Amino acid sequence: MVLALVGVLWLCGFVAGGLDSWDDPSRLRCGYDYMQYSLPSVLDDAAFVLSVIDHNGKPHYLHNSSACGTWVGQDSDGSIMVTASFDGCFVKEQEGEHIMTISLEEVLHDGKPQYHKKDLKCPLLPAMDAPSIDECAAIPRADRMPCANTSVSRELCEGVGCCYTQNDPGNPCYYGNKLTAQCTDDNNMVVVVSKDLTLPSLILDSVSLIGVDSTSCPSLSISKTNSFVGFRFPLACNVVNQALDGMIYESTLVATKVIQTWQGSSITRDSTVRITVRCTYGKTDVVPLEIEVLTLPPPSPVSTQGPLFLEMRIATDGAYSSYFAEEDYPIVRVLREPVFVEVRILNRNDPNLVLVLDNCWATNSANPTDDPQWPILFNGCPFPGDNYLTERLAVGAPSENLAFPSHYQRFMVSTFTFVDPNTQVALGGLVFFHCSASVCVPSATDSCIVNCPQRRRNVL
Structure with a gap:
């Protein structure tokens, strides 16, 4: 009441x-x-x-x-x-x-x-106006998904939020917005999503309609290029609600995540997206569109010192030309974006010393022993149970002018976030990086070099 x-x-x-x-x-x-x-x-x-x-x-x-x-x-x-x-x-x-x-x-x-x-x-939602000329031209011809038949006029094509070009008579009208939703006059709903709708980009194979598939909706049509995925289906396949001014048809798209699990810890590098489209038919031709796009929070690194006065720091780029200062932390990264990590020996000038990374891992607290944990380097090598393998990077290019290159170790890890292994909901808080390391002196029986098997970095 x-x-x-x-x-x-x-x-x-x-x-x-x-x-x-x-x-x-x-x-x-x-x-x-x-x-x-x-x-x-x-x-x-x-x-x-x-x-x-x-x-x-x-x-x-x-x-x-x-x-x-x-x-x-x-x-x-x-x-x-x-x-x-x-x-x-x-x-x-x-x-x-x-x-x-x-x-x-x-x-x-x-x-x-x-x-x-x-x-x-x-x-702030993307406008449903036609994309700009530059946006349309940037879409490779092979990735262009038809928006209308070949006889459509420029006015009608751009009126439904699509690109138009006379240079391609076989496909003059094609989708170009990151999100396009249409409620057609033949009682169909059309939703086309670009992989660039989110950062990191969507894995288009993971996008699906909730409760709508070829079994429940035989007329469902799914089209896909390298850049877009499109769904076309009758309004009758949607959730139907009665409204004062007519009928409301509603459907929701979601993108699933690839969850990696190791010894009770789970991570993901994928964006999540939820798009709800509603078509209202009745006293008005206005087509309301509802959309919600959520991306998982990125992790943040942390610097730390150990008993051998080792320092971990994050470079601003892959050339390691500069580093984030203490006041820059926590830094923000998009999922799957590279994070360039460096570990180095401090206050030593012995050229015979070699820094060896044993294990590196991530937690969602500052305590390196807390759970959950996710391995980054295992026995000095990229953790093989990850679908985005960490990459060990070479140190000592002539342009760097490092006095003791053997005092440094570097690697690149793709940004991820921890998720609950049961609900698959992202865990709150920051992500912390930790490493255990040792100092080695080369000898006839120990070169202090860790040899790792060659593996492909990104295996989906």
Whole structure:
């Protein structure tokens, strides 16, 4: 039951499943011009006050306001629906996202209030206008996916957000946006996704429709090039909802992750994406599109010292021409992006010493013995159980002018993040790198050189 009292939204009940459930990302929907958030269903037991925080940090009770672009109501399942326009009073643009902050005041049984705050974030969506001439020209002809028949005009082709060129009479109209969604007049839904929709790029073979396949939807058509994957299927294959102004057809695309597991630890280097497309048919021809793109947080390295005064540091590039300073940490990297690591001996000038890396590994805490752990180098060689093998790098190019090249060891590791082995949800916090090393003096029986088998780096 929802009571409006002087603009205050009181929810007579408690949030089913506890307030932890309001962190479920599926409760937030992101449209082109609005966001919609669903609070769990309520039961008769307690009371809440729901507020929104303005740009100056001041709270305002949430209520229906066309002037500020906010609407609050209750769905048929009892959940509370909060909708806010991106151009309203309480949504701001920051770092490529639309952000609105809501506050929930929970009135406990003893009468004491407890406050909870949450930032609702939706990405700034790519425009559905036709791509620029340069964007269209950059797509190799072999990767161009047809958007319409060969007789289509430039006006109609670009009107549905596609590229047009007269230089290719066999395929003049083709997809070029990172995301294109169409609700056609022959009762079909079309969704085309570029691998460049996310960073790191999507593995197109991993993109699929939830609950829609060739068995449940025999008319499903899937097209793919090296750059795009497209889905075309009848509206009847979607989830159907009744609306006041017609029917809403909804479908969701997701990209699965490759999960690597070793002795109870799990990692991934793949982006996750969730795209929800809704087509509304009825009194209006407007086609709302909802999209949510989430990328996993990248790990961050850390410098450390050992009993032999060894230093680990991260280079800014593969030439090791400069290094991140202490105040630069934690650094941010996109999944699968290379991280150039160096370990060196400090305060020694003996040219006979050779630094040998024994094992290197990653954890999601500063303690090198904490779990989970992921091997990077195992017995001095790239860990063979990884689908993106670490690469040992040579040291001592003439241009570097290193006094003692044997005092250095370098390797490149592709960025990854830890995930829960059961839920496959990314674990929070930073990622720390650790190494165990020793100093060796070459002899007739020990060259101090670690010989590793040759393996391909990226094996999917």
